[in-house]
Amino acid sequence: MKKTDLTYKSNLTRNITSRAFTIIAGIFSFIAVLPLILVLMYIIFKGGSLISWDLLVLEPQPPGDDLGSAGGIGNAIVGTFIISGIASVIAVPIGIGGGIYLAEYSKGGSFARFIRFGTNVLSGIPSIIAGVFVYSIIVVTKIFLGSTFSGLAGGIALSIIMLPTVIKTTDEGLKLVPDDLRRGALGLGASMFTTILFITLPSAFRSIATGIVLGLARAAGETAPLIFTALFSYYHITSISDIFYEMSSLSVLIYNFALEPYEAQNELAWAASFVLVILLLGMNLFSRLISKIASNK
Amino acid sequence: MTSEKNNNYVLRNRPKSEKFIDLGFKNLTIAMSAMVAIVLFAIFIVVFVESTESMGRYGLRFLITSNWNPVTDEYGAFTAIYGTLVTSIASLVIAVPLGVGTAIFITENILPEKIRDLIGLMVELLAAIPSVVLGLWAVLVMEPFIRPLLILTYKTFGWIPFFSSEPMGPGMAPAILILVIMILPIITAISRDSLNQVPIKLRQAAYGVGATRWSAIFNVILPAAISGITGGILLALGRAMGETMAVTMIIGNSNNFSWSIMSPGYTISSMLANQFGEADGSQVSSLMYAAFILMILTLAVNIFAQWIVRRLSLKY
Numbered sequence: 001m002k003k004t005d006l007t008y009k010s011n012l013t014r015n016i017t018s019r020a021f022t023i024i025a026g027i028f029s030f031i032a033v034l035p036l037i038l039v040l041m042y043i044i045f046k047g048g049s050l051i052s053w054d055l056l057v058l059e060p061q062p063p064g065d066d067l068g069s070a071g072g073i074g075n076a077i078v079g080t081f082i083i084s085g086i087a088s089v090i091a092v093p094i095g096i097g098g099g100i101y102l103a104e105y106s107k108g109g110s111f112a113r114f115i116r117f118g119t120n121v122l123s124g125i126p127s128i129i130a131g132v133f134v135y136s137i138i139v140v141t142k143i144f145l146g147s148t149f150s151g152l153a154g155g156i157a158l159s160i161i162m163l164p165t166v167i168k169t170t171d172e173g174l175k176l177v178p179d180d181l182r183r184g185a186l187g188l189g190a191s192m193f194t195t196i197l198f199i200t201l202p203s204a205f206r207s208i209a210t211g212i213v214l215g216l217a218r219a220a221g222e223t224a225p226l227i228f229t230a231l232f233s234y235y236h237i238t239s240i241s242d243i244f245y246e247m248s249s250l251s252v253l254i255y256n257f258a259l260e261p262y263e264a265q266n267e268l269a270w271a272a273s274f275v276l277v278i279l280l281l282g283m284n285l286f287s288r289l290i291s292k293i294a295s296n297k
Numbered sequence: 298m299t300s301e302k303n304n305n306y307v308l309r310n311r312p313k314s315e316k317f318i319d320l321g322f323k324n325l326t327i328a329m330s331a332m333v334a335i336v337l338f339a340i341f342i343v344v345f346v347e348s349t350e351s352m353g354r355y356g357l358r359f360l361i362t363s364n365w366n367p368v369t370d371e372y373g374a375f376t377a378i379y380g381t382l383v384t385s386i387a388s389l390v391i392a393v394p395l396g397v398g399t400a401i402f403i404t405e406n407i408l409p410e411k412i413r414d415l416i417g418l419m420v421e422l423l424a425a426i427p428s429v430v431l432g433l434w435a436v437l438v439m440e441p442f443i444r445p446l447l448i449l450t451y452k453t454f455g456w457i458p459f460f461s462s463e464p465m466g467p468g469m470a471p472a473i474l475i476l477v478i479m480i481l482p483i484i485t486a487i488s489r490d491s492l493n494q495v496p497i498k499l500r501q502a503a504y505g506v507g508a509t510r511w512s513a514i515f516n517v518i519l520p521a522a523i524s525g526i527t528g529g530i531l532l533a534l535g536r537a538m539g540e541t542m543a544v545t546m547i548i549g550n551s552n553n554f555s556w557s558i559m560s561p562g563y564t565i566s567s568m569l570a571n572q573f574g575e576a577d578g579s580q581v582s583s584l585m586y587a588a589f590i591l592m593i594l595t596l597a598v599n600i601f602a603q604w605i606v607r608r609l610s611l612k613y
Binding site for chain 2: 014015017018021022024025026028029031032033035036037038039040042043093094095097098099100101102104105112114115117118119120121122124125126127128129130132133135136137160163164167191192193196217221222223224227228231251254255258259266269270273276277280281283284288
């Protein structure tokens, strides 16, 4: 056998085919990344250039009043924080508790398997269905002090979106905690409750925190469940009882104002997109940072 | 002496309060995990009960008629069901090669690790951009930009029923494109995870017998990862069916049925988003019926996805 038979021949059909596929895959990933670059560029240049202090604190003006000043998105920023705050107050404890049951107490029985399956199913249900559900049981029934559309109802709808993410990451985070830690604590005479609260939960803290941040980011960007639960309001929140009334949020503001024929309102939608995207991307990168620190430990 | 020895190994006597807390905490966590099941069943029951009126009146006719008239109280959801299926399946057809191709590109040793991680991160960040923002971008930037392209398609392939109407702005075709952007990150992320889990020994064996990179990918690596990839694709299909905001903003929201993807249409979720707030009477019930259909569709896709992942997963 000649030595040249063993070297790489670049003009063989199989090698050419292989290179062609590599190029195709490269083009595909370029196409996949392109939208992110385009969308981000638009939001940063178009939305970012509109940002000013007034815009961040003022209320939006009713359409058509004065084309020069459309007001601001201050109430929507506050509303987004309040609604997603309500969502996490509901979803985080329930999610962590459910995750603790799955990882610490259940022994893989049919109930636990059913809950895990249900968690996957719940995360696959379209968010608008969660909105329709909360509309029927809370908005129509006026169950909270006779109020109909309210920030509270919006928060409850978003908590349904958050719940599966928190349960799943808590379950998976706790499963990664080595069993020796539990045995050590239990062997020293600690009760199951103390072991979970002071040993296993803190060691899984980082992956649980990652899950909460990711779930919160997903909920904060949701619009569909809010358009008929929290609805929209043009005014700032003045007191705590305002959670029983219609409440604005960045995402609903974008939806409402994107389709308005007024230029000034469209610009508010771009500005709100900028704030929302920066917020969500920040949360995503933050969660990545948390899990990176965790894996280096 | 012997009696003392026996006492050495008696278990600690747990005080009543400790037992109470332990048991109480356990039951609390059981109750919390049961919340998932309760919410799931409650959603089902509420949507079902609210739609019984419309189910009783229209029955299965609701699925195949496309008139939607609140004035005469005649409802049929065929336009929306057709729109949901066509947009989600068409977007899947475009997104699968792109997503799986990208996943292969960033798992096999084609690029330096830094660039691979960067591409992966960027695709995943795309998932963090909310649907409504993509909708805004689609309406104000993408649609005007691609309209000439769609018009060209219409002029060339207008004899095919799917392209048989002139694109006038919002419509199903731009909705399909925005759905592609939205489901790409899911397909890419899950395919990447499945490809990364393929044991390194399989690759070494394939290269060891002289396979080129792509014959190894097609014959060894992809078949080994197929269960995860299929699961991811089905998950993306479920997401595409339920996706609401971006689609509602760009699809045109029209109930006039047309085979053509160039014309405005409806999906079930966009119909809900568009009409639910102002609906009353039997229209609410009909919308709930449509919501019920959407729920059954996404549920079926999701359960099938879970089943296929368990069924196909290879054991090494």
